[in-house]
Amino acid sequence: AQKITQTQPGMFVQEKEAVTLDCTYDTSDPSYGLFWYKQPSSGEMIFLIYQGSYDQQNATEGRYSLNFQKARKSANLVISASQLGDSAMYFCAMRAFYNQGGKLIFGQGTELSVKP
Amino acid sequence: EPEVTQTPSHQVTQMGQEVILRCVPISNHLYFYWYRQILGQKVEFLVSFYNNEISEKSEIFDDQFSVERPDGSNFTLKIRSTKLEDSAMYFCAIKQGATSNQPQHFGDGTRLSIL
Numbered sequence: 001a002q003k004i005t006q007t008q009p010g011m012f013v014q015e016k017e018a019v020t021l022d023c024t025y026d027t028s029d030p031s032y033g034l035f036w037y038k039q040p041s042s043g044e045m046i047f048l049i050y051q052g053s054y055d056q057q058n059a060t061e062g063r064y065s066l067n068f069q070k071a072r073k074s075a076n077l078v079i080s081a082s083q084l085g086d087s088a089m090y091f092c093a094m095r096a097f098y099n100q101g102g103k104l105i106f107g108q109g110t111e112l113s114v115k116p
Numbered sequence: 117e118p119e120v121t122q123t124p125s126h127q128v129t130q131m132g133q134e135v136i137l138r139c140v141p142i143s144n145h146l147y148f149y150w151y152r153q154i155l156g157q158k159v160e161f162l163v164s165f166y167n168n169e170i171s172e173k174s175e176i177f178d179d180q181f182s183v184e185r186p187d188g189s190n191f192t193l194k195i196r197s198t199k200l201e202d203s204a205m206y207f208c209a210i211k212q213g214a215t216s217n218q219p220q221h222f223g224d225g226t227r228l229s230i231l
Contacts, residue, residue: 035219045159045207045222052217091159102211103149103161103172104220 002027004092004107012113013082020067021077021110023092031097034075035104036064039089048090051075079112087114119143120210122223130231132197137226139191139208147211148191149220150183152176152204159207165191195228203230 003026013019025034036048051059051066059066067076079086089111093104121140129135139148148165163173163183170183182194195202205227209220 033217037222042224043205043227044224045209047219047221050217050219093159102147103164103174104151104159104209105161106159108158 002029002032002094002096002105004094004105006092006107006110008110009108010111010113012115013079015084015114015116016081018078018080019082019112021079021090021092021112022074023076023107024072024074025092025094026073027094027096029096033095033097033102034066034068035093035095036066036075036077037091037093037106038086039091039109041088045091049077082114084114084116087112119145119221120208120223122206122208122226124226125224126227126229128229128231129198131200135195135198135228137193137195137206137208137228139193139210139223140189141191141210143212145210145212147220148183148185149209149211150193151207151209151222153207153225154201154204162193198228198230200230203228 005024032053034051038046049059049061049064051068058068063080065078089109091109092107095102095104123138150162151159153159161174163177164171180196185191205225207225208223211220
């Protein structure tokens with residue numbers, strides 16, 4: 001069975017500083033993908049970044065980067081130069097590639113608050 | 117502009133009634149999903165839909181639930197005989213192709229409140 005664990009229910013960061021949101025996962029599938037989504041207080045789910053299990057390099061997307069450590073089964077999200085608009089819930093999710101449909105399994109989420 | 121539109125944005129229904137939640141993608145997509153998020157909890161998978169049939173469903177998706185794509189564009193989730201515990205945000209998600217790195221794009225959700 002697949003499982004995503006986000007151990008930080010809440011995080012605070014000062015504006016313009018970097019912050020790391022932790023995500024560990026458990027799966028027996030050899031091929032999988034890891035995703036991060038942002039959920040602002042308005043409720044929508046916004047895709048941020050993707051990392052494939054066989055990708056050699058850590059994914060980056062603007063101010064977002066993924067610290068992927070396959071042996072440790074962790075996929076931490078790093079947000080650089082935090083902005084007030086980054087305040088939101090952040091969800092880590094995983095998808096196994098054993099079937100093409102590929103449901104997402106989500107973690108509990110981390111609530112990030114950016115302080116001015 | 118979101119890739120998928122959900123209607124209604126908020127639905128209030130009496131317990132025992134049936135509700136239909138709708139999802140309209142703006143372009144052709146192959147894969148459709150429904151997820152739900154009970155207030156303050158994580159997002160949970162309900163069902164995936166590919167090639168006009170269910171490809172996978174969770175334990176939550178029992179006989180009370182059904183999905184269909186009646187006219188080739190709208191994708192609907194029907195909840196029969198609603199219960200108080202069905203109150204949640206329901207998200208439709210879509211994925212355009214089979215490539216493994218393609219993310220699922222979520223609609224803005226329908227907040228369902230059962231009274």
